[in-house]
Amino acid sequence: MTSPRDIIRLLLPVAVLAAGLLVWEALVRAYDIQPYVLPSPLLVLQTLISDWGVLSQSLGVTLLTTLEGFVAAAIGGIALALLFNQSKWLEYSLFPYAIILQVTPVIAIAPLLLIYLQQQTAVIVCAWIVAFFPVLSNTTLGLNSVDRNLAGLFQLYGASRLQTLLFLKLPGALPYILGGLRIAGGLSLIGAVVAEIAAGSAGAGSGLAFRIAESGYRLNIPRMFAALLLLSLAGIVIYGLLALISHLLLRRWHESALGKES
Amino acid sequence: MAQSVAPDTKAAAVRLRGVTKIYDTGVAALGPLDLDVNSGEFVSLLGPSGCGKSTALRLIAGLSAPSAGTVELSHRGAQRPGSHRIGFVFQEPTLMPWATVRDNVRLPFRLAHAPAADADTRIDDALDQVGLAEFAGAYPRELSGGMKMRVSLARALVTDPDILLMDEPFAALDEITRFRLNNDLLSLWRSLHKTVIFVTHSVFESVYLSQRVIVMTARPGRIGAEFRISAPEPRGEEFRTSAEYAAFCREVSNALAPSYAGQRGA
Secondary structure, rough: OHHHHHHHHHHHHHHHHHHHHHHHHHHHOOOOOOOOOOOOOOHHHHHHHHHHHHHHHHHHHHHHHHHHHHHHHHHHHHHHHHHHHHHHHHHHHHHHHHHHHOOOHHHHHHHHHHHHOOOHHHHHHHHHHHHHHHHHHHHHHHHHHHHHHHHHHHOOOOOOOOHHHHHHHHHHHHHHHHHHHHHHHHHHHHHHHHHHHHHHOOOOOOOOOHHHHHHHHOOHHHHHHHHHHHHHHHHHHHEEEEEHHHHHHHOOOHHHHHOOOO | OOOOOOOOOOEEEEEEEEEEEEEEOOEEEEEEEEEEOOOOOOOEOOOOOOOOOOHHHHHHHHHOOOOEEEEEEOOOOOOOOOOOEEEEOOOOOOOOOOOOOOHHHHHHHOOOOOOOOOOOHHHHHHHHHHHOOOOOOOOOOOHHHHHHHHHHHHHHHHOOOEEEEOOOOOOOOOOHHHHHHHHHHHHHHHHHHHHHEEEEOHHHHHHHHHEEEEEEOOOOEEEEEEEEOOOOOOHHHHHHHHHHHHHHHHHHHHHHHHHOOOOOOO
8 A cells, every 4th residue: 555656755745845944944044034024934833832822712713714604605505506406597597696706806895794794794704705606516516417317217216306306416416515515615714814804803703814914013923924824734624624524425436535446 | 121020919018109209409319100019028129329219218118208109008907015117227337326236226115105115125136136146235336337237137127117128238248248148137037027128239139139129210210120039938148159040130130231321331
């Protein structure tokens, strides 16, 4: 399983990261660059530890917003796709607006939402707007990709609409839905961050993006980097978790989860 | 040119009268077609691609409605729960990739309105009949093409249908596997007394399997010729190499030739 080639493949990006950090650290020291211009990686790490109280609280806020936006996007996207699948007229009436919501940059919508909605609600709505479309379009694609002969077989055995949906369309669409959710996970984090920055308010319940903006005003550059690092890690973990769930659900039967063995 | 075949006195399991199919695009795919298939008979529909033979099968199955004419299936007495009059085998195995072999064969029961109490036994029997009892827990992707086709056959048989409709079921398989499945199908037909309507574009396969071969014309498909393959039963591999078999094949091929006449590259 783990051939030398695989090990090298894993080690290469790690080596690149280590080299990059070393060069960065060395440059900062050699040219005596001030922390408010460019903090060294070690200083960023120290800041991450020393400011952990503030940063972890902000991380929690952002993650909660992301999760709420993601769940709303997942439920909303799948539910809309199911509705569209049951009624073509509904799809014709509403799909253009889903596209309009998707193509209008969320950073331009966010200030408007903040006028009409409470901040916490607005942030979640932002995350939802960015994240629901891939779920909607992927689920729609999956539901429409049903094997024609299998559909004929269901018809032959007198399957009801509900049976066709539950036993044929939804399982068949699962790989597409999971693909959409994987994209939506990262996007809902982006949506949350965009909304936080647009909101820009102080006080309790401030997320990581707000910390970045705030640290920027105060020229606390090391903390900006530390918060950015946390955001990036959160994104990676979200993607990894969703990929794992997808793999666990599909590994028995779907081509995408088979790997190189067959 | 159609050679008349004396009508059997036995009850017709399937009766088509003046059936035509014209698609929304205006293409006339089939007919007018008159066809009687007797109960327990093995009939092949043979013809070039696009001649409407698959369309005919879908009309008989009720998957599509005729543009004109009538499709009648004989009624048998009270059906036990979970029974279904028609079993259908497609050209592709058409299995649900997310379900095990056993769950794929269970599908007709799962969709049935009256649950069958003996479903599990019948699934076991059907898997036994196609020789896949050991693979009940496998997923389709773990099976070879021939084995997938066997699952498809088991699913069609599990409801104990009167009529088995098969749409070029072995066309995508290699020759050895196809021959083996031909023989297994024949022995199942002999033991289960099903009416089989078998669509194929292979002269050899149709002659080997059928009691009657119906040669269809190019689109819109009509009956061009009929042959009764009066070879003794049960047939086995030795029939494939017999002079009798070769003679039947030549006769059927000659009747099929005009269907290809208008096609370029044929």
